Amino acid sequence: MIRAVLIDDEPKNNRILKLMLEEFCPDVTIEGQADNAAAGVQLVQEVKPDLVFLDIEMPYGSGFDLLDQLKPIHFEVIFITAFNDYSLKAIKYSALDYLLKPVNIDELTAAVVKATQKVAIRNVNERIEALLYNLQKPQQAVQKLALPSKEGYVFVLLSDIMRCESKGGYTTFYIKGMEKVLASKNIKEYEPLLPDDLFFRIHNSHIVNLNCVKKYHRGRGGYLEMEDGTMIEVATRRKDELMARFGLRS
Structure with missing residues (x-):
């Protein structure tokens, strides 16, 4: 009871x-x-x-x-x-x-x-x-997100999240200074909690922290090179909006 x-x-x-x-x-x-x-x-x-x-x-x-x-x-x-x-x-x-x-x-x-x-x-x-x-900081990106894991919860600052990758019903978070965290929820459930001014969904399976983007490689949709060296494909339909977020034309 x-x-x-x-x-x-x-x-x-x-x-x-x-x-x-x-x-x-x-x-x-x-x-x-x-x-x-x-x-x-x-x-x-x-x-x-x-x-x-x-x-x-x-x-x-x-x-x-x-x-x-x-x-x-x-x-x-x-x-x-x-x-x-x-x-x-x-x-x-x-x-x-x-x-x-x-x-x-x-x-x-x-x-x-x-x-x-x-x-x-x-x-x-x-x-x-x-x-x-x-x-205490309701309008700022300096907030903590609780990620459910097998052991309980992992608490991370939003600004420390470099990118999120979805596979099936799980989402892998890549975080500065930490091992990656596999969270037992779909990426769609996390997207509304990630501030639009900091994060952008470049593909069905990827959301990136724009502050962690190192380079954009041209192509049909192109690729983003992240600070950790990861290369992530940009969906063609998301390319124009991504460029606009950086004040650029595609």
Whole structure:
């Protein structure tokens, strides 16, 4: 069983979520509820839950403030929010989950399944640290991305990613000063998380960091030579846009 608490400043939301969990997520038991960040901190310290359903915007401190006070974190987090803003992208970067109000049943059950799996991994501290780091720099490329691996997660600065290569349902990340990381997700899932001003998809199977391009070799589509010496083909249909990104004509 997963022991959970609900922290939301609107009691009605807590009641509805509790009913949904009881009906559709029988492996989750609700051990307590709180209606603000301060009470939430006390509740978590007393109950020591496996999972916290946490509203972001609350009186007397946000959900992020609550996490800051409780570090090191020993529980999983599913954020509940009515606001679709930059913080949600930061949450995604950090491999954490969120649900938009009103909560959808299918999304709730899927999030609970993922949280249940992560409880066994118990590496949430690093993901929370990555989230809080990203929230401090929401508009900058100096952010950390959580890459799922067999052992857990690898955290890398976006600016250190030289290129990504897709093979099947996996993506290999080539990172400055590190061994390559094989992540268990398709490249399409990572593309929205890689800033457009820094990364460019030159081929169905390749995304490159434009700051790591050393040379362009002419051809029908041409080839990019990366700083590590790798040669990568440019898809013909992507050539013109690539040249434009460097202020050049093809």
